[in-house]
Each structure stands twice: as C-alpha cells, then as structure tokens.
Amino acid sequence: MKKIWLWSVLLLSGCHSGTGDRQVFTVDHHLNARSQEPRVKMVVIHYTAEDNASSLRLLSQGDVSAHYLITSPDGKSAPAVTVYQLVPESRVAWHAGVSGWRGYTHLNSISIGIELVNPGYYRKGGMTTCTLYPPSQLLALESLLQTLVKRYAITPVNIVGHSDVAPSRKQDPGPCFPWHSLANAGLGAWPDAGTVSQFLAGRSARAPADPRVLIALLSRYGYPVTDPASQSEQTRLIRAFQMHFRPAGVTGKADAETEAIARALLSKYGTLH
Ligand SMILES: [Zn+2]
Incomplete structure (x- = not known):
C-alpha cells in the first residue's frame, strides 16, 4: 500500500518537470548561429523486394523502417501510387544499417531513406534479371526528391542507392534503377x-x-x-x-x-x- 502511494506521488510530480510550478529558465530564440547546416545530408534509395502489402507491414511493424515508402501501381486505385511517410524526417529511420559514404558512417542519422516497392531480381531463362520501375512510381520519387533536395540542400553526389553505401551487403535499388534519367531531371550525379x-x-x-x-x-x-x-x-x-x-x-x-x-x-x- 505504501509503495502504491509513493508511485502516485512520483507520477503526479512528473507533470511539473521536477521543479514544481516555478520556471527556472527561459529560452531566448532571437539569435541564430551562422555556423550550422542541415542534419540531413543525403538520401538513400532502396527497393523492398516485397509486394505493396508486405512492404508496408514490414516497414511499419518490423525491425526496419524508412521515412518514405512508394508503392507500385496496382492498376486499381487512382492516383496510381501512394507515398507513405512512415517516419518523420526529424527522426531516425532504420534503413541503411552498417554503411558509409564520403567519410560518414552510421548513415541512418544523417539520411532520409526512401523505399520503392519492387520485386528486385528474378531468374529468367537461366539469367538473373532485375525488375523495371514503373513510370508513375518514378514520377512520385522525382517529385519527393525535388522537395527533399530543396529542403536540405542535398548535393547530387549525396543521392545514392543502398548498394553504394553498403556495397559488401546490398544490391538495391539494382541496375534497373534509372539513375541516368533521374540525373536528367536534375537529381543525383551523372558524368558528362x-x-x-x-x-x-x-x-x-x-x-x-x-x-x-x-x-x-x-x-x-x-x-x-x-x-x-x-x-x-x-x-x-x-x-x-x-x-x-x-x-x-x-x-x-x-x-x-x-x-x-x-x-x-x-x-x-x-x-x-
Ligand atoms: Zn535497402
């Protein structure tokens, strides 16, 4: 009984930030330091290797996540694709794993992760081949990337695939991902x-x-x-x-x-x- 009473007191006092009603400091927002930059520095693009429903379930309920998931058109709904935001951009999503890029490691903390629903690789006639990305899905991705690049001043070299930042472990988004046409739309790097x-x-x-x-x-x-x-x-x-x-x-x-x-x-x- 004594224990229960003690917990109640602690829970109640928690509402008052441990200092009661007394305000011990104020936050002055009128100065803004010159030396600063966005916390988000790059975008990492993935494919899910699952269908729409499994991708959504795994990325929202599982041990991995991404800021955005772009579905594949199923031919039934309009508009053709949905962009799910599963993690707020201000928070860390668990998409890159052990990774590195341009001297940075732990890329989850400095990147936005975008997953595209795509089955990945499959065997056809004794050959391994990748799956093309539908135009409507790529259009949604382009539009999303435009806003992210603008918001965080992301440089072209910092728009990358999972396989770029974890080459020993990952193969996504694969050789079917159209990096060249993305660069033609002003997104990502491409050589002249x-x-x-x-x-x-x-x-x-x-x-x-x-x-x-x-x-x-x-x-x-x-x-x-x-x-x-x-x-x-x-x-x-x-x-x-x-x-x-x-x-x-x-x-x-x-x-x-x-x-x-x-x-x-x-x-x-x-x-x-
Ligand atoms: Zn990936």
Whole structure:
C-alpha cells in the first residue's frame, strides 16, 4: 500500500518537470548561429523486394523502417501510387544499417531513406534479371526528391542507392534503377559523356584497367573502402559503382570505361580527399 502511494506521488510530480510550478529558465530564440547546416545530408534509395502489402507491414511493424515508402501501381486505385511517410524526417529511420559514404558512417542519422516497392531480381531463362520501375512510381520519387533536395540542400553526389553505401551487403535499388534519367531531371550525379570519352583516351571500353587504381578513385568519390587489397571487396565495390553508373555492363571487373566514368565524376563533382 505504501509503495502504491509513493508511485502516485512520483507520477503526479512528473507533470511539473521536477521543479514544481516555478520556471527556472527561459529560452531566448532571437539569435541564430551562422555556423550550422542541415542534419540531413543525403538520401538513400532502396527497393523492398516485397509486394505493396508486405512492404508496408514490414516497414511499419518490423525491425526496419524508412521515412518514405512508394508503392507500385496496382492498376486499381487512382492516383496510381501512394507515398507513405512512415517516419518523420526529424527522426531516425532504420534503413541503411552498417554503411558509409564520403567519410560518414552510421548513415541512418544523417539520411532520409526512401523505399520503392519492387520485386528486385528474378531468374529468367537461366539469367538473373532485375525488375523495371514503373513510370508513375518514378514520377512520385522525382517529385519527393525535388522537395527533399530543396529542403536540405542535398548535393547530387549525396543521392545514392543502398548498394553504394553498403556495397559488401546490398544490391538495391539494382541496375534497373534509372539513375541516368533521374540525373536528367536534375537529381543525383551523372558524368558528362564528353569527359568520359576524354578520359577513355581512345582505349576500348572493356580494356582491362588496374583495379587498385579504380578502387582508389571510388574511395575518393565517396565509396566506403575498408580493405582495398581484398579481391572480393574490389569486385563488390566495382559492381556497386557499375550498377549505378554503367548498368548495361555490371561485370565487377575494372575496365577502361569504368575508370573513365569514375574520373569524369571526380572532375565534375570534386574529390573527397
Ligand atoms: Zn535497402
């Protein structure tokens, strides 16, 4: 009985911030420091590899989440797609996991996560292939990205895929994700074709290149490199880079064109170090 009474007192006193009714300070908002920047610095794009209903359930009830989920058109409802906001932008969503980009780690705390409903990869005629993203879904994504870029002054290099920031673990949003057309809409990075051919300098696109040189370039662009000498890590990093910037040729091998693309990106957007 005594215990119950004590708890009641504690609960009641909690309403008064532990100081009773007395106000001990005021917050003065009239100054605003010059040195500051948005907490959100990047957008990470994913696919769910599930249908609309399972994606919504997993991302709202499960151990992972994203700020936004863009459904796939089911042909029944209008408008064709729905954009769910599942986590407020001011809060951290659990979408990136162990990740790194341009020197930052723990990207969940500095990014907005967007999940697109897409089945991902499937086997067809003995080949693994990815699933195209419907135009209405991409239109919704573009519109959402425009508002985020504006709100947080997100730079083109900081609009990335999950596979860019976790290349050893993740393959989404995959080579079917249209990074090039997104860049044509003013969103995300893309190299200038002229600069790529300049750096290609007459070599054939698939001529072998030095993987160590390529990995060093990818690291300077922002890719998280932990063990540059590891062959399996080299392959995964090169695959991730090619999925983003040369989806027609995802080989995991260093070649002249992949190296020229990396150099063209660095000359356009600057190097990290
Ligand atoms: Zn993902």
